Amino acid sequence: MLAILNYHNVAPVPPGMLLPKLYVSQEQFARQLWWLRRVGLLGVSLSEGVRRLNEGTAAGCVAVTFDDGYADNVVNAAPILREYGYGATCFVVSELIGSYNAWDAERLGGRKPLMTPAQLKTWVDAGFEVGSHTCSHPDMTKLSREAALAELVDSRRALRDLTGLSIATFCYPYGFHNAELAACVGQAGYQIAVTTERGRAHRNDDPLLLPRISVNGSKGLLKFLLRAATPYCDVGRRLKRPPAPRRPPAHQP
Numbered sequence: 310m311l312a313i314l315n316y317h318n319v320a321p322v323p324p325g326m327l328l329p330k331l332y333v334s335q336e337q338f339a340r341q342l343w344w345l346r347r348v349g350l351l352g353v354s355l356s357e358g359v360r361r362l363n364e365g366t367a368a369g370c371v372a373v374t375f376d377d378g379y380a381d382n383v384v385n386a387a388p389i390l391r392e393y394g395y396g397a398t399c400f401v402v403s404e405l406i407g408s409y410n411a412w413d414a415e416r417l418g419g420r421k422p423l424m425t426p427a428q429l430k431t432w433v434d435a436g437f438e439v440g441s442h443t444c445s446h447p448d449m450t451k452l453s454r455e456a457a458l459a460e461l462v463d464s465r466r467a468l469r470d471l472t473g474l475s476i477a478t479f480c481y482p483y484g485f486h487n488a489e490l491a492a493c494v495g496q497a498g499y500q501i502a503v504t505t506e507r508g509r510a511h512r513n514d515d516p517l518l519l520p521r522i523s524v525n526g527s528k529g530l531l532k533f534l535l536r537a538a539t540p541y542c543d544v545g546r547r548l549k550r551p552p553a554p555r556r557p558p559a560h561q562p
């Protein structure tokens with residue numbers, strides 16, 4: 310099993326910003342990584358984590374992911390990640406690089422700066438992974454199949470051109486997903502995609518619909534460790550799972 314952590318901002322909460330739980334301070338982030346290492350967990354990129362999951366060597370690993378591509382990820386989080394030798398994946402909105410969170414700035418009451426092309430290069434040069442979070446951060450479940458595919462294919466190509474890397478991972482905006490969308494994600498060439506469904510990833514999960522563990526900056530360290538380093542988040546998952554198929558009756562001679 311693999312815990313895939315889901316961060317957004319690593320910075321102090323700007324005054325008046327709604328949803329402060331999306332923010333983890335630099336001090337909190339440093340303390341969280343210290344404790345992850347203390348309990349024997351190595352932070353890796355999503356691709357690396359899933360590779361290990363498939364090989365059966367994910368024990369002792371936790372994947373670190375950041376949604377949206379905020380500038381604070383490279384300015385504040387990257388130096389701390391490097392200090393620990395941890396990998397990470399950042400999901401970037403390709404048409405909003407160097408801009409701000411245009412999709413929810415009004416709702417949250419503030420503009421949050423997104424990485425510039427130079428900051429994205431810094432992120433990549435430090436050895437961190439880049440994944441796609443579409444071109445424009447739409448609710449993809451409301452798009453036509455053609456429009457959804459365009460968001461997937463165009464963002465993948467734009468990010469590849471910008472970074473020089475093959476883009477293998479995808480993150481559904483707002484976590485909204487369905488089976489048809491997952492098929493489009495695969496068709497667009499992605500190998501791994503993450504949702505905001507809660508739980509640790511299992512080896513037999515659909516790699517295009519992996520659950521994650523969101524890191525809530527308003528909760529304390531104990532809750533963080535329970536979620537990141539124990540089966541705490543799997544409880545709800547297990548209940549949602551379909552029952553195991555019944556074995557066929559033994560052959561009677």
Ligand SMILES: [Zn+2]
Nearest residue numbers: 376377482483
């Ligand atoms: Zn997002």
